[in-house]
Amino acid sequence: MKIVFLDAISMGDASLAEMAALGELTCYPSSTAEEARERVKDADVACLNKVIVDQAFLDAAPKLKLICEAGTGINNIDVRLCQERCVAVRNVAAYSTDSVAQIAWMHILNLSGRAFHYQKFVQSGAYSKNPVHVDYAHPFTELAGKTLGVVGMGAIGQKVAAIGLAFGMKVIYYSTSGTGHCKDYPCVNLPELLHQSDVITIHAPFNERTAGLIGYEQMRMMKRSAILVNTGRGGIATEADLARALDDGLIAGAALDVYVREPLPLDSPLMHLQHPERLLLSPHIAWYSTEARARLAHEMAENIRTFFK
16 A cells, blocks of 8 residues: 655654554655645555645546545545545544643733733843832733633534633633534624623634634624634634734734644734734644644554555
């Protein structure tokens, strides 16, 4: 069995030994569309993270039987066309739940606790020159008693919500699918969530229901003291509108780990704020813990093993 991993650099130092034991594994750090077509021509299995699977890709891979997505989202794969070609598609769900929840809370705590301001205040020497022992001009507020609004109450949303309860927060959520299946917390409509929440955290897939879900008008509904965190998918909160809302002071702060284009372009409005201190950015790292990548590698190998059984 020939297995090719077309953008294995995304796995970092995670061991792929379990996958290699299943066949002849060839790993490429990255692949352009043209390179990918050349590299899959004799492959039985294609593993990929961001490589686009379209008609040209499948036309170049007559022996292909299985595509393994190195992640959960499969927006990069034309699944309908794969079904027509009898090429199976397998992703990996739930491998990054703890990892993403941790980074979401890293952002929530850093924003609400003014972590980066205090770091700069001390390291710049301003604290050393301060007349008293505390930065009296910049207090923070407690999360206890505040409302956490979760957009998308799947496995990650539920993990984030449980941590919110531990902080003494009230939890509400908006179901982007419209099902409202989780009965542990009140399910509300989007305007209610925007009006009520002190912290809004996004954990939803990107699809026709969530694209541009939170734009400038929705941010106008939020409390001016509220913060918005997106570790779900880029484009759910409109980037240009978010930049404008932050500079206009519609909301107190925001944090993003995901973007419409990745890596984030230098000309993005997010990179040119008048008030950059209101925005925290991380490089799509929430899924990338050492432990999450180990689970991902194992589950990808399991997908291959199970399929060929």
